[in-house]
Amino acid sequence: MLGTGISIAVDFRAYAAQPDAELELLEGALLIAGDARPGLDRSAVERQLDELAAPLQALPVAQLPPRAQARALGDQLFVRAGFRGNTRDYYDPRNSFLDEVLARRTGIPISLSVVYLEVARRAGVQASPVGFPGHFLVCMQEQERPLAIDPFQGGAILDDRALAALLERSGSKLEYRPELIVPMPVRQVVARMLLNLRAIYAQRGDMARLLVVFDRLIDLLPSSAEERRDRGLLFARLGAPAAAVADLEHYLELAPGAADTPQVERWIAQFQATSRKSGAPS
DSSP: OOOOSOOOOOOHHHHHTGGGGGGOOOHHHHHHHHHHHHHOBBBHHHHHOOOOOHHHHHHHHSOHHHHHHHHHHHIIIIIIOEEEESSSSTTOGGOHHHHHHHHHTOOOOOHHHHHHHHHHHTOOOEEEEEEEETTTTEEEEETEEEEEEEGGGTEEEEEEHHHHHHHHHOOOOOOGGGOOOOOOOOHHHHHHHHHHHHHHHHHOOHHHHHHHHHHHHHHTTTTTTHHHHHHHHHHHHOOHHHHHHHHHHHHHHTTTTTTTTHHHHHHHHHHHHHHHHHTOOO
């Protein structure tokens, strides 16, 4: 679906309906960016990624061992091109939009990882996304074990000690084990990008953009009960009680016996009453 040279047509539902094996990470990232800027030109983004990969193709990096590939990618992206982690304004939503990350050369772990992965792919390097707890990473396969790479730290290669320290800093209660460095499916990567924006928009009180994020998450993860419940509560805040009831009833179907069932049932009754008073269709 990419490479058409036209402005991106935001059709996230069709994207999310594809089988997991057909989902493209770049397309998902561009669709998220397109929600913020509907006129986003995908071809311009692809050209920038192509330009970033061109020196690596000329080497050619694909013929090097994984550790050397990682060093070459790190030099190209974080030394020559100047990409960096945005530690000054980590919660700026622009850090999640791929076109902005490319233009500003700054982002958060997951968006910098998308840039890394797309440049690696163009250079013929096999790299995978890793949903490490609290901090997104990339990995390559080195002999019998994965090689963990942190694009937020300038493409640093992390050994087990560094990974354990990173896990501790993230506030996770998990103990580090090598099995945490496993490739994450594209659907889950795109969902994690959306979850970052969900937290940002909720904190900012940006209800309109938050609703769009909920719509995308539900399209992407239709069996996610929590997203359905929380969108229902957002509908109620936005003055749409009938829509709130529909989502909350669906939540109870998705999560039978959930601990908050009595509270959700009270909300349903409350919003049904509000809907009847307002004359809204139930």
